[in-house]
Amino acid sequence: MAEKYVGQRVKRTEDPRLIQGLGHYVDDIKLADMLHVAFLRSMYAHARITSIDTSEALHAPGVVAVYTGQDVSSKIGQVPCGAALPDLKVPDHRVLATDKVYFVGHPIAAVVATDRYAARDAIDLIIVDYEELPAVIDVEGAASNSTVIHEHFGDNIAYKLTAGEGDIEAALASADHVVKQRLVHQRLAPIAMEPRGVLARYLPGEKELTLWSSTQIPHLMRTQVAIMLGIPENKLRVIAPEVGGGFGSKLNVYAEEALLGWIAMQLARPVKWIETRRENIQATIHGRGQVGYIEIGCKNDGTITGLRYNVFADMGAYHQLLTPAIPTLTGLMLSGCYKIPAIQMNTTAVFTNKMATDAYRGAGRPEATHVIERAMDMVAAKLKMDPVEVRRRNFPTPEEFPFKTATGLFYDSGNYVGALDKALEMADYSKLRKDQAAARKDGKIIGVGVSTYVEICAIGPSAATPAGGWESATVRVEPTGKVTVLTGASPHGQGQETSFAQIAADALGVDLNDIAVVHGDTAIVQYGIGTFGSRATAVGGTALVLALEELTKKATRFAAHLLEAEPESLQFEDGKFSTDGKSVSIQEVALAAHLARNIPADMDPGLSATRFFEPKNFTFPFGTHIVVSEIDRDTGDVKLTKYVAVDDCGKVINPMLVEGQIHGGIVQSIGQALYEELVYDDQGQLVTGTLMDYAVPKAAMIPWLELDRTETPSPVNPLGVKGVGEAGTIGATPAIVNSIVDALSPFGITHLDMPLRPELLWKIVNNAG
């Protein structure tokens, strides 16, 4: 296929409607007779509910119904956990609390009213008597805490898991040095621009339930909610309309989604719930939440002999869809870009009285990258080597791919030294070091941080995923010659309406504007898995390529029939099939295939193809980020004075989309490194529960980002793409922290836990306790 669009900086076709405010998010959809739902949520982290009195709320103006856990627990199934691990404890997870509440924000009752205000007002009229219980907050202490959250389990341990290969004891024993460090990955809130929202409509005659939900996984949600509600899956339609970002927080099936559907069925009226930002921070999944202990062994020359990571992983009070699986992704990626013969991760996953953790952009891999990239810097500090040299020494060469790690993975392709060298050149690394030495003499506190990362994308082969790791695509050429692409992926900001149109336009030789990419409606689109794990293009885009090939094959045979030629003799170029001076366009073929007056004997009418793609492996994008930081001696303020990133996500369909993903990921990394932290106090109150306390970085806090790429195609899929949705949040955080630790190394600092608030740095610089 001629590449007219693929590889080009095509402007996002989604943007005109979005920047004009013409997009339709859940809250923009209004149905006749629609009712509104508000939730009473627990103000305690851990308490027994001794009574709930809803009588006054029921009589409040505009209130139609009030439901509590007692009303629904026997009617609606459990909130699903899709992760399967040996001896995993899965708590009973009802859509509303029944006898106990387990975290601040835990839903207790739903009020249905004629408007949002009436519903919210009535919440204050529900009287709940609580018997407060001690809260389990500390992650490391949870396993031995005498307060047991789910009493019948006997303790707060959700699971214990040892993973990795190689003789770790021998590996560490053979090392010249073993560097040890405790390391905290703080809890974060994903903060999608659009909070969650659900609109449910039930048609009693047709017995059809429709859910509009701000979700990344409409099909998986349909299956799960149908099971929860006990209704036939083919009578449930899930529509993900415009979705204003997810970052993994909408890769889930939430209590509210099933409950809204159930309420719509009870009342036979449409019901809507739009999450407030406060609810979003309290009761939408959180990310990260690990406290771990690193032991890394190295030889005097910098060769790494082995890595052990003993980690306490904070599950929160319940499992959401993938909660227990997230730390296993950390375990898979602990080898980073390096040849490490023995790796062991010992996970103790614990329940705490907090909202569940789950997949937040990067999902377990930022933790792994932070561990290994911090560890490499600590090794360099120990050996007094340049951190770049230590990394270089342990890289596999491009010829060593597929590269097998001691975590059981086969990295598909890579040229780590290529990306590193390019970044070093862009940043002028040796000059940076000279400048740093000079600036230090002038009393300045300047650091240079490097991170060479690899991550795991294109999730994933079905054997490694809970609900299928494939993706689907349908391509249709309509009778008028317009092309419809139906993808099972569910883009919510990534821009696949544009990039998939680029792929289809090149394959069919048609104009980009003649292609509509449709997604997110289970009644229109064939079953799909959804958008998460940087998979949509690598897996969904490949399904599209396969469908385009099949459709082109059929069109070729059809064109040959129309031109009275052999299919093998046809040229297909710029949307035209030609041979011997005769030609027919793909649009003409489509019309003829639909009119079907003259079709080959062994062919069906119509011109469409559907394909499902099952990847044989993950893909492994990589890159190098270099950060220069300067710390204000008087205040501890950090200024990132230079940011260079060279990312390799395989073949690039649209450089602008790739850069957008990298920009966004780096910004969220800056958030984690410097500003963001979900803080629960000892009683389990969420101290940073609003955006006045939880600091999401703003544009003015972001340095100029100098980006470039290398392109190492993936052998896993015909497009050669790897995925780029999460790379920024994976590669950037350790580069920033390494830079600041480097800046403070003259003060004896070898490690700091995030977020690196100014006060902490000021204390180090001024030795103020």
Added chain:
Amino acid sequence: MIPAQFDYIAPTTLDEAVALLSQHADDAKVLAGGHSLIPAMKLRLAQPQLLVDIGRIKGLSYIREEGGQIRIGAMTTHYQIESSARLREICPLLPEAAGQIGDVQVRNKGTIGGSLAHSDPAADWPAAALALDAELRAVSSKGERGIKAADFFVDLFTTALEQGEILSEIRIPIPKARTGQAYLKAAQPASGFAVVGVAVSLVRDAAGKCEAAAVGITGVASKAYRAAAVEKALAGASLDEKMIAAAAAHATDGIDANGDLYASAQYRKHLAAVYARRAITAASR
């Protein structure tokens, strides 16, 4: 994020507004730009029965010079002050402080009167009002009075405004010749409010020494305050690096500093001295 029920009236004259306030006494709150009150209502921290919106009253939004004073209508937005070329010339502290408030949207809607009357301990305007010796004009059904800025801020979210009084105007003596001013702030990264904000207005004598200085500090304590010890140390002093640092070191003398997750009391006090030093230095340039 959804306020409790309230009534709303938008009077068109100040007389009407003060009449409404005296009529509804405890139940009414004045709505100006809505950038402090509405967020508090959305969290149900504030649940007024009645909002008296003074945004439709004509003649409350202006910047003029009269009687040796700069007079600013209470409903003047931060942006109007930030973008005033005349203020930049005669009283640069005002546009400088205005430009550091919130973000563009906040500055386009929020008003100087609303912010001062709210007396948020981390708001920017109180520091500037104190450093500029502002007089705040209050109107009620009983008449009009002036309150000195130094007497206006009583405590956390509490001012000297009495029940039924509306802040109508801010009067600031036009700074003398050889006045230098600055407002510098350490912003909380989430809220943008001042962890520490220091406003300085100082007058130099013909020799370049500090004749008099006024320093207003916000963010540190339960209310903004005048840093009297800093002012005293600056009066008559030469404005060299050493003198400035020595004076700034008194920024929190006698002050009980706030501490929170982002900044402990100890760090806040330190920041106050650093920002005082920097603001005095900037003002003396």
